Amino acid sequence: MAFEKVKRSENYSEWYNNLVKNADLAEHSAVKGCMVIKPYGYAIWEKMQQQLDRMFKETGHSNAYFPLFVPKSLFEKEEKNAEGFAKECAVVTHYRLKNDPDHPGKLMVDPNSKLEEELIVRPTSEAIIWNTYKNWIQSYRDLPILINQWANVVRWEMRTRLFLRTAEFLWQEGHTAHATKEEAIAETVQMLEVYADFAENHMAVPVIKGVKSENERFAGADDTYCIEGMMQDGKALQMGTSHFLGQNFAKAFDVKFQSKEGKLDFVWATSWGVSTRLMGALIMVHSDDEGLVLPPKLAPIHVVIVPVYKSDEELAKVSEKALEIKKALELHGLTVKFDCRDTYKPGFKFAEWELKGVPVRIALGPRDLDNQTAEVARRDTKTKETIALDSLVPHVAGLMDTIQNDLFAKAAAFRADKTFEANNWEEFLDIINNKEGFAMAHWDGTGETEEKIKEMTKATIRCIPLDMKQESGNCVLTGKPSVGRVVFAKAY
Amino acid sequence: MAFEKVKRSENYSEWYNNLVKNADLAEHSAVKGCMVIKPYGYAIWEKMQQQLDRMFKETGHSNAYFPLFVPKSLFEKEEKNAEGFAKECAVVTHYRLKNDPDHPGKLMVDPNSKLEEELIVRPTSEAIIWNTYKNWIQSYRDLPILINQWANVVRWEMRTRLFLRTAEFLWQEGHTAHATKEEAIAETVQMLEVYADFAENHMAVPVIKGVKSENERFAGADDTYCIEGMMQDGKALQMGTSHFLGQNFAKAFDVKFQSKEGKLDFVWATSWGVSTRLMGALIMVHSDDEGLVLPPKLAPIHVVIVPVYKSDEELAKVSEKALEIKKALELHGLTVKFDCRDTYKPGFKFAEWELKGVPVRIALGPRDLDNQTAEVARRDTKTKETIALDSLVPHVAGLMDTIQNDLFAKAAAFRADKTFEANNWEEFLDIINNKEGFAMAHWDGTGETEEKIKEMTKATIRCIPLDMKQESGNCVLTGKPSVGRVVFAKAY
Numbered sequence: 001m002a003f004e005k006v007k008r009s010e011n012y013s014e015w016y017n018n019l020v021k022n023a024d025l026a027e028h029s030a031v032k033g034c035m036v037i038k039p040y041g042y043a044i045w046e047k048m049q050q051q052l053d054r055m056f057k058e059t060g061h062s063n064a065y066f067p068l069f070v071p072k073s074l075f076e077k078e079e080k081n082a083e084g085f086a087k088e089c090a091v092v093t094h095y096r097l098k099n100d101p102d103h104p105g106k107l108m109v110d111p112n113s114k115l116e117e118e119l120i121v122r123p124t125s126e127a128i129i130w131n132t133y134k135n136w137i138q139s140y141r142d143l144p145i146l147i148n149q150w151a152n153v154v155r156w157e158m159r160t161r162l163f164l165r166t167a168e169f170l171w172q173e174g175h176t177a178h179a180t181k182e183e184a185i186a187e188t189v190q191m192l193e194v195y196a197d198f199a200e201n202h203m204a205v206p207v208i209k210g211v212k213s214e215n216e217r218f219a220g221a222d223d224t225y226c227i228e229g230m231m232q233d234g235k236a237l238q239m240g241t242s243h244f245l246g247q248n249f250a251k252a253f254d255v256k257f258q259s260k261e262g263k264l265d266f267v268w269a270t271s272w273g274v275s276t277r278l279m280g281a282l283i284m285v286h287s288d289d290e291g292l293v294l295p296p297k298l299a300p301i302h303v304v305i306v307p308v309y310k311s312d313e314e315l316a317k318v319s320e321k322a323l324e325i326k327k328a329l330e331l332h333g334l335t336v337k338f339d340c341r342d343t344y345k346p347g348f349k350f351a352e353w354e355l356k357g358v359p360v361r362i363a364l365g366p367r368d369l370d371n372q373t374a375e376v377a378r379r380d381t382k383t384k385e386t387i388a389l390d391s392l393v394p395h396v397a398g399l400m401d402t403i404q405n406d407l408f409a410k411a412a413a414f415r416a417d418k419t420f421e422a423n424n425w426e427e428f429l430d431i432i433n434n435k436e437g438f439a440m441a442h443w444d445g446t447g448e449t450e451e452k453i454k455e456m457t458k459a460t461i462r463c464i465p466l467d468m469k470q471e472s473g474n475c476v477l478t479g480k481p482s483v484g485r486v487v488f489a490k491a492y
Numbered sequence: 493m494a495f496e497k498v499k500r501s502e503n504y505s506e507w508y509n510n511l512v513k514n515a516d517l518a519e520h521s522a523v524k525g526c527m528v529i530k531p532y533g534y535a536i537w538e539k540m541q542q543q544l545d546r547m548f549k550e551t552g553h554s555n556a557y558f559p560l561f562v563p564k565s566l567f568e569k570e571e572k573n574a575e576g577f578a579k580e581c582a583v584v585t586h587y588r589l590k591n592d593p594d595h596p597g598k599l600m601v602d603p604n605s606k607l608e609e610e611l612i613v614r615p616t617s618e619a620i621i622w623n624t625y626k627n628w629i630q631s632y633r634d635l636p637i638l639i640n641q642w643a644n645v646v647r648w649e650m651r652t653r654l655f656l657r658t659a660e661f662l663w664q665e666g667h668t669a670h671a672t673k674e675e676a677i678a679e680t681v682q683m684l685e686v687y688a689d690f691a692e693n694h695m696a697v698p699v700i701k702g703v704k705s706e707n708e709r710f711a712g713a714d715d716t717y718c719i720e721g722m723m724q725d726g727k728a729l730q731m732g733t734s735h736f737l738g739q740n741f742a743k744a745f746d747v748k749f750q751s752k753e754g755k756l757d758f759v760w761a762t763s764w765g766v767s768t769r770l771m772g773a774l775i776m777v778h779s780d781d782e783g784l785v786l787p788p789k790l791a792p793i794h795v796v797i798v799p800v801y802k803s804d805e806e807l808a809k810v811s812e813k814a815l816e817i818k819k820a821l822e823l824h825g826l827t828v829k830f831d832c833r834d835t836y837k838p839g840f841k842f843a844e845w846e847l848k849g850v851p852v853r854i855a856l857g858p859r860d861l862d863n864q865t866a867e868v869a870r871r872d873t874k875t876k877e878t879i880a881l882d883s884l885v886p887h888v889a890g891l892m893d894t895i896q897n898d899l900f901a902k903a904a905a906f907r908a909d910k911t912f913e914a915n916n917w918e919e920f921l922d923i924i925n926n927k928e929g930f931a932m933a934h935w936d937g938t939g940e941t942e943e944k945i946k947e948m949t950k951a952t953i954r955c956i957p958l959d960m961k962q963e964s965g966n967c968v969l970t971g972k973p974s975v976g977r978v979v980f981a982k983a984y
Contacts, residue, residue, distance in 0.1 A: 030624075036556070042554070065528070067523045067526035071522060075599070076599045082589075086589040090586075091589065092585075094582075094583040095583070105568070109585065128523070132528050147531060152643075
């Protein structure tokens with residue numbers, strides 16, 4: 001492929017940008033901070049959506065759709081939430097354009113179309129949704145409400161990166177309403193488990209499940225649960241969050257229900273979301289200097305068959321066999337591409353499908369046919385094997401699970417290698433600055449200390465792990481007592 | 493059900509609004525002109541999406557995603573398109589809120605966050621997409637580009653109606669680029685056929701395929717093809733459009749390609765879309781005074797089983813059988829709801845599921861078990877039959893096709909009854925004002941006459957049918973010569 005190769009080891013950030021561009025995943029648009037998700041990138045996102053949607057429905061949720069716009073007076077009702085997002089809000093102030101009298105052929109905003117009340121383009125939908133739930137909930141019989149929405153949201157960002165941080169992004173946001181605190185917390189945790197399950201068993205990305213410190217909590221939440229993954233540069237990426245919102249939104253929007261016992265009480269809430277940011281994680285965890293590496297469960301194409309031939313007769317023979325193999329693999333539920341373009345040589349095609357991360361490549365030529373074999377190459381390990389044609393299909397079908405599991409194991413081993421215990425400030429600095437990984441360290445539990453560590457090292461508390469071992473120790477910075485280690489890392 | 497029933501015959505428009513509300517499909521939101529699509533309504537929309545998406549992919553299209561915002565300077569480039577949408581554009585002018593010093597706890601738009609260039613919330617995406625395609629297309633080898641996008645769009649409307657006309661709506665928009673005019677026209681027609689296939693074979697709504705007159709053409713198109721359905725009040729609803737855009741957008745955005753022969757030429761374009769408006773058509777064509785009637789192919793629930801019992805023992809017995817039936821029906825690919833709520837009587841449940849349009853209801857009580865039968869009720873015809881248990885499952889499974897076909901046939905017969913030939917102005921007026929249906933009439937082909945007829949009768953030319961019979965005649969208004977009849981009707 002005619003593209004500029006950048007090595008991970010040389011410039012990780014440029015490697016990422018180049019890969020996203022060259023593998024045809026996404027690109028910057030003419031709108032500052034907004035991206036175009038290209039068909040190949042979108043096909044991976046669709047696979048993610050389908051699986052997540054299935055998991056949401058299996059846990060009892062339904063999809064619905066709420067407005068893109070939030071009137072300012074609703075937006076500001078839950079004050080912490082409003083304050084948290086106020087600085088990144090795109091605001092609609094007018095609803096009409098007109099011809100610009102000074103510039104024929106150009107348009108201008110019609111000053112007579114100023115809205116009485118400005119509309120915020122949703123950065124998240126708690127406000128508009130809880131204003132709606134208010135009318136849906138009178139009694140405990142109306143609860144729980146278990147709704148998810150697939151939507152676009154806008155958070156104005158100055159420094160953007162494709163998939164990781166964009167002004168507009170695609171996501172899903174679950175918004176649930178419950179009669180009791182316990183039920184709402186159970187829902188919050190359940191959805192965290194769904195996200196972890198998806199990350200580990202579909203994306204093949206091991207994650208730490210935890211709770212955010214107060215500093216990193218979602219604006220308006222009582223508790224934010226998260227899953228955190230480790231990228232190949234040792235940095236953390238927050239891959240999904242599930243918020244226990246307490247009664248904050250119910251109070252802000254006055255949403256009460258009558259309990260079985262006839263008492264009026266505010267409703268308990270959760271919200272949870274993952275976004276196209278997951279694309280960034282998927283790319284950064286598995287890919288290599290040759291390009292994308294995709295876990296089979298999220299690959300739009302599982303197998304590519306590349307014919308090797310010199311004459312039209314050879315191509316005809318090889319094609320016949322290739323199409324037979326394709327059909328047989330499709331019966332195993334695999335998506336197979338037969339790349340019979342006559343405008344490119346096999347070597348070019350090999351590189352292109354490597355760049356695009358197709359898990360398995362089958363090369364098939366006349367000599368293979370003579371020997372009744374095919375060459376099977378794995379994208380993840382770059383190993384090649386010669387496989388007898390009569391066992392090719394079950395072999396390749398079986399490889400899908402193998403690759404899926406191997407990718408997870410590799411990422412888990414990498415993370416284990418890059419996760420260190422820091423027992424004092426020197427060790428902490430060494431991990432964050434030199435070893436570049438996760439520092440498991442004691443912390444005194446104050447936002448002040450967290451803030452100081454951030455200023456000094458750029459590392460933040462990614463989470464307090466749910467499975468934190470009770471262990472008495474001393475805060476790496478202040479020496480004050482602590483009951484367990486939390487995860488510090490630089491993060492995206 | 494405790495809701496206000498309105499009869500179609502008494503007030504069609506109120507009947508529609510009530511039905512949308514009472515069947516839990518959608519409701520108005522706090523944002524003027526924007527709707528909330530509720531879970532049951534969204535489930536129907538998801539069924540539509542899934543089927544359409546399948547059809548788009550089968551015809552070679554891929555999904556992608558382009559930004560929500562269009563910078564004004566891009567938006568105005570294709571002048572006709574810009575002019576057509578200018579009056580209904582939501583405009584983002586600022587990107588930040590701040591605390592309002594005069595109103596503690598309230599926010600205000602930060603005047604320092606004014607954008608240098610205003611952003612239009614997309615009313616349609618030709619501009620942003622063709623500005624992107626410009627970078628994707630150099631040679632004929634880059635063509636065709638066959639892309640679809642599922643998205644929300646905003647067209648500011650003063651008078652809105654749930655699903656039919658809302659400021660924000662959900663839709664898909666296909667945007668394709670081609671090397672030749674012929675290929676682009678073929679694509680335009682192909683997608684019209686896909687829409688007609690979907691409308692007739694999935695929505696069970698017969699449609700007329702045709703071309704719009706110049707007055708009704710999409711702003712920026714050389715030709716707009718459409719499918720038009722007839723609602724139960726005899727009015728027309730435009731259900732989908734497919735536009736041949738010529739080279740208009742290629743010229744506006746300077747998108748040229750090198751042909752096989754080495755010549756530079758502008759690219760040819762199409763765009764095509766259907767929206768949540770289809771929900772309005774689906775509701776209006778089939779439903780009755782009892783509520784929604786859904787064609788099985790788009791029903792979120794195909795069969796509801798309602799137990800009839802007096803004691804817990806009876807319920808246990810009936811439940812066992814009901815769950816057995818449910819499982820067997822699910823093996824036929826049907827979605828089955830067993831409504832075992834003990835808080836409602838069977839009669840209430842019957843009415844609720846009728847309101848929600850579930851195609852088939854099975855009622856099962858102890859006496860049925862004794863007789864080895866069940867009562868099967870069709871929603872569309874409201875007929876009930878007693879069916880032997882051992883033939884129940886194949887009978888109900890078979891009913892799905894029957895109901896699907898009967899709904900189409902009924903709608904087609906209704907349309908035939910309400911379609912009239914108008915051979916002079918008196919007949920024309922009688923059809924439009926009294927008979928309330930489609931008037932097939934000769935027209936002199938001028939926009940002027942069309943405009944006059946619209947002013948006088950509110951009827952517009954819905955389309956010039958693709959299968960128009962060549963027949964010489966005289967324009968109903970001007971008496972000037974005409975070569976065939978076009979479809980006039982009042983429209984949504």
